[in-house]
Amino acid sequence: MEHEMRAEYEEGVEPGPDAEVKNWHMVRRDGIKAMCGRMLSESAATQPADRWGEPEGEPFCFLCGAVYLREVP
Incomplete structure (x- = not known):
């Protein structure tokens, strides 16, 4: 299975560069x-x-990291 990282923003902040x-x-x-x-937002x-x-990947959700490690070989 392939994965990618997706950003989370503070509440009320619109995704953008x-x-x-x-x-x-x-x-x-x-x-x-x-x-x-x-x-997470589609955008x-x-x-x-x-x-x-x-x-470049910090800060990272520690729970996502734990689940990811169990899923990748």
Whole structure:
């Protein structure tokens, strides 16, 4: 299964190139439901799953990380 990271923003903040990311979550490819169960915006920024654990992927949802580690080989 393929994954990607999707941004979560503070309440009331619209997704966009200048919007500050509150947390990065892991979703199954092209999904909007994070692995922790949080629903994310379809227009939220995304980045490849291989940025998980790198500075570009911080801050990251710890619950998504735990579920992701159990799912990837």
